[in-house]
Amino acid sequence: MASMTWDTEFECVIRCYLPSLDMDAPLDPDLVLSAFGLDSIGMVGLIASLEQMYGVVFPDEELVPANFATPRAAWATVTSLIAADRLAG
Amino acid sequence: MPGEAARALPRTPARTADRPLHSWFLDGVAANPAGVALRINSATWSYAEVDALARRWAGALLRHAAPGRVGVLASKSVESHVGFLAALYAGAVFVPLNPEFPVERNRAVLEAAGVDALIVDPAGAAQLDGLGELPPVLAPRLAEWPGPVSVPVVVPEARDALLGAPAAGSADGLAYILFTSGSTGQPKGVPIRHRNIGAFVQACLERYDVGPTDVFSQVYELTFDLSMFEVWVAWASGAALTVLNRLQALNPLRYVRDHGITVWTSTPSLAGALRGRGTLGPGSLPGLRVTMFCGEPLPVQSAAFWQAAAPNAVVDNLYGPTELAVACTGYRFDAATAAATGTVPIGEVFPGMRYALLDGDTVHPSAGELVFTGPQMFGGYLDPANDAGRFVELDGQTWYRTGDRAELTDVGLVHLGRNDNQVKVQGYRIELGDVEAAVRAAGPGLDGTAFAVDGVLVVFVTGTGTGSDTTDLATRLAAALPGYMLPRHLWPVEPVLTPNGKVDRLALRAEAERRLRD
Numbered sequence: 001m002a003s004m005t006w007d008t009e010f011e012c013v014i015r016c017y018l019p020s021l022d023m024d025a026p027l028d029p030d031l032v033l034s035a036f037g038l039d040s041i042g043m044v045g046l047i048a049s050l051e052q053m054y055g056v057v058f059p060d061e062e063l064v065p066a067n068f069a070t071p072r073a074a075w076a077t078v079t080s081l082i083a084a085d086r087l088a089g
Numbered sequence: 090m091p092g093e094a095a096r097a098l099p100r101t102p103a104r105t106a107d108r109p110l111h112s113w114f115l116d117g118v119a120a121n122p123a124g125v126a127l128r129i130n131s132a133t134w135s136y137a138e139v140d141a142l143a144r145r146w147a148g149a150l151l152r153h154a155a156p157g158r159v160g161v162l163a164s165k166s167v168e169s170h171v172g173f174l175a176a177l178y179a180g181a182v183f184v185p186l187n188p189e190f191p192v193e194r195n196r197a198v199l200e201a202a203g204v205d206a207l208i209v210d211p212a213g214a215a216q217l218d219g220l221g222e223l224p225p226v227l228a229p230r231l232a233e234w235p236g237p238v239s240v241p242v243v244v245p246e247a248r249d250a251l252l253g254a255p256a257a258g259s260a261d262g263l264a265y266i267l268f269t270s271g272s273t274g275q276p277k278g279v280p281i282r283h284r285n286i287g288a289f290v291q292a293c294l295e296r297y298d299v300g301p302t303d304v305f306s307q308v309y310e311l312t313f314d315l316s317m318f319e320v321w322v323a324w325a326s327g328a329a330l331t332v333l334n335r336l337q338a339l340n341p342l343r344y345v346r347d348h349g350i351t352v353w354t355s356t357p358s359l360a361g362a363l364r365g366r367g368t369l370g371p372g373s374l375p376g377l378r379v380t381m382f383c384g385e386p387l388p389v390q391s392a393a394f395w396q397a398a399a400p401n402a403v404v405d406n407l408y409g410p411t412e413l414a415v416a417c418t419g420y421r422f423d424a425a426t427a428a429a430t431g432t433v434p435i436g437e438v439f440p441g442m443r444y445a446l447l448d449g450d451t452v453h454p455s456a457g458e459l460v461f462t463g464p465q466m467f468g469g470y471l472d473p474a475n476d477a478g479r480f481v482e483l484d485g486q487t488w489y490r491t492g493d494r495a496e497l498t499d500v501g502l503v504h505l506g507r508n509d510n511q512v513k514v515q516g517y518r519i520e521l522g523d524v525e526a527a528v529r530a531a532g533p534g535l536d537g538t539a540f541a542v543d544g545v546l547v548v549f550v551t552g553t554g555t556g557s558d559t560t561d562l563a564t565r566l567a568a569a570l571p572g573y574m575l576p577r578h579l580w581p582v583e584p585v586l587t588p589n590g591k592v593d594r595l596a597l598r599a600e601a602e603r604r605l606r607d
Contacts, residue, residue: 020578025560035567037577039515041362044339060130063336065189066212 006075009053014071017046029072043068050074056081106287106464109258110265111177113290113325115140120327121301127170128348129332136327139171141250146175146208146227148249154225156206158266160199161311162186162213165332168229169311170320172208173265180256181206182263182280185311188212190571192219194276198268201278201471209242211235260284266471267314267411270511270520270574278471285414286317288464292439293322296405296419297352297379301327305352306345308338308359313517314411315383319354328352339363345374353377353399356384356516358544360391369398377402383409383416384516386504387433392422408435408504410491411518412479414465417442420501436501439465444502445483446495452483456496458508460488512541517573524548524574531565536584538592539576540601547578547601549585580604 011027019037021027038046046068051057058081067077117126118136126136134142150156159176161183163169169185176183184202186195188210198204199220208227209217214234217223228234228242260283268276299305305323307330309316323330331348339359344350353374360382363369377399382392387406396404409416420436438444442463446453460481466489469476481488494505510521521539524546528537534552541547550562559579566575585593585600 020559020563020576022558022560025558032564032567034572034575035563039572039577040335041339041515044336047336060337064334065336068336 006071010050010075010078011071013046013049013053014074017042017049027071029075030070033069033071033074040065046074050078054078054082056085106291107260107284108287109177109256109260109262109283110286110290110321111143111174111255111258113287113321114174115255117301117324117327124301124327125329126324127167127330127332129165129167132167133329134167134171139174142167142171142229143174143178144253144255145245145247145250146171146229147178147253147255148251149227149243149245149253150175150179150181150206150208150225151252152249153227153243154206156181156224158182158184158202158204158206160184160186160202160204160207160224162188162195162207162216163210163311164188164212165307165311165334166210166212168208168210168213170330170332171229172227173311173320175208175253177258177264178253178255180258183265185265185267186213187310187312187571188216190312191568192216193569194571196220198276198278201268201276202266214238258283260287265317267312269411269518270523277475279411279467280469280471281314281411281414281467285465285467286321288441289318289414289416289439290321290325292441293318294325295440297322297381297403299323299326299328299352299379303328303351303378304349305330306338306341306350306354307332308335308354309516310335313384314415315354315356315516318381318383318407318415323352342369342373345376349376351376352379352381353402354381354383355395357382357387357391358385358513358515360395361388361544364391364394369394371397372400374399375401379403379405381405381407382433383407384518385513387422389424389431389433392433393424396422396424406433406435408493408502409465410489410493412467412489413442413461413491414467417461417463417465418444418502432504434498434501434503435495438502439463441465445488446497447481447490450481454497456505457494459491459493459495459502461491462486462488512546514541514544514546515573519546519574524570524576527566527569527574528562530569531562535562538594538597540594540598542598542601542605545578545605546574546576547580547605548576549580549582549597549601551582551584553581578604 017038021036068074118140122137123135125133126139127134159181161172173183205224211233217240226242231244263280264283266278266280307319380402404422406420407416408418417439418435420434444461446457448457492508495502512519524539525537536551537548539548585596
């Protein structure tokens with residue numbers, strides 16, 4: 001699967017944390033982000049960016065590297081939290 | 090004298106380091122049985138509970154495997170921390186394995202260490218299929234494993250506890266084996282004896298005023314020996330150990346506040362990154378009593394930044410390689426005596442340890458390669474072939490050559506740099522040759538020249554064609570190397586050689602600095 005239905009803002013923010021991914025290369029959902037320049041400190045920045053962009057706060061239990069290891073995982077983490085917020089709200 | 094009566098009260102007996110590592114934990118059990126020994130997110134375990142679990146798991150190990158070396162394939166979970174104790178209670182050696190590391194690397198470690206039993210958590214379970222022929226596998230939380238279980242596993246039972254009383258053990262035996270980056274591309278096993286790590290724990294208890302009311306952060310990966318400070322010094326003092334994963338560890342403000350952490354450990358890189366983000370204001374960590382920095386040179390600016398954020402904390406800079414049981418020199422930071430090198434001194438040698446500075450093979454009074462001997466020194470690498478050139482005889486004693494250069498100043502030892510190709514990136518020790526070997530192994534004709542520039546790992550790659558797509562290579566490297574060894578940049582180039590035909594490292598390094606600046 002080469003594409004996945006995420007919004008363009010999400011793709012922009014992910015790419016901005018991947019200094020070694022070619023601009024023209026597609027963002028594969030299962031791309032291992034750490035192989036393209038995302039270290040732990042970058043991941044914390046990515047999380048802060050996602051929290052800000054989607055108006056959510058990830059709980060302690062969700063703050064594990066595996067939840068942000070690939071575009072697919074990060075998108076699933078974001079969308080599950082937005083869904084939980086909608087249910088709570 | 091009035092003071093005499095107070096001194097006659099019962100107090101902790103003088104402790105000797107010549108005893109099994111788990112006996113330090115048993116001191117914690119005696120001091121604070123109902124207190125929290127371990128916290129992971131919202132779950133906590135008391136000292137008595139951790140002790141009971143370790144007995145049960147140790148009994149299960151003895152019933153099913155009678156192991157000598159227990160691999161703990163777990164990611165900072167209850168299995169990892171209690172697993173270390175269970176291995177020791179069973180009279181075995183523990184070998185930490187990180188489930189985030191590539192399965193190939195973990196398989197190489199299992200084989201090199203001769204692991205004959207495994208303790209596995211739900212994260213580690215995912216690797217079992219790729220580890221080759223498996224020894225008995227202990228699965229304390231089998232119900233939480235993802236997917237179907239394809240290998241036979243053992244779940245500890247209540248009756249196992251009867252078998253699992255802490256082993257008496259000899260202080261000369263091995264306590265744990267850690268694997269560091271090796272220059273040949275093979276991970277290098279460092280076996281540490283009970284007496285080595287015991288001498289370190291004892292030195293720390295003398296150095297820090299810590300006890301059952303303290304709360305330690307547990308920031309480091311358990312395959313990295315700074316975690317041995319966190320785990321064993323916390324437990325020896327009856328304090329609570331609060332486990333943070335590597336994302337949570339980058340947010341001390343939240344965790345110091347929410348979990349009441351009083352002892353925070355950090356690599357200088359972590360403090361530097363927080364400083365860069367500007368999120369940690371002066372006085373923002375008032376509850377911290379101690380911060381221990383270790384793992385790489387500590388810039389004076391980072392130490393001063395941390396001291397301002399944590400005004401009530403003692404800021405301590407420790408130095409030492411894994412081979413000398415975590416750390417063997419230390420310096421109490423004081424902004425007034427910053428070293429001319431811009432890094433905080435590494436200070437004075439620990440009690441019982443001796444150091445010398447070597448210029449070539451002869452002792453130099455004030456500058457040279459740091460060598461040490463004493464109770465913290467390991468007895469040689471798992472593979473004796475790695476011992477070549479690492480030891481030196483002086484005064485009729487054997488000393489370990491660290492490969493680090495230092496200078497003796499009026500504020501103690503100051504670290505000057507490395508002799509060889511070993512670098513530190515975010516506190517992790519990396520042999521550049523190990524990264525280069527992985528590039529060569531990734532495909533025919535490929536070769537790499539690696540550098541760490543200002544803490545950023547980069548590799549120039551030849552054999553792919555200039556400007557070609559490195560996606561494939563990056564993916565292959567991710568399958569072969571632990572995350573901390575992955576380069577931030579892979580740059581395809583035509584070979585850049587000196588007139589002698591060697592790779593022109595100076596030119597490439599300058600090019601790396603230029604590219605990172607632009």
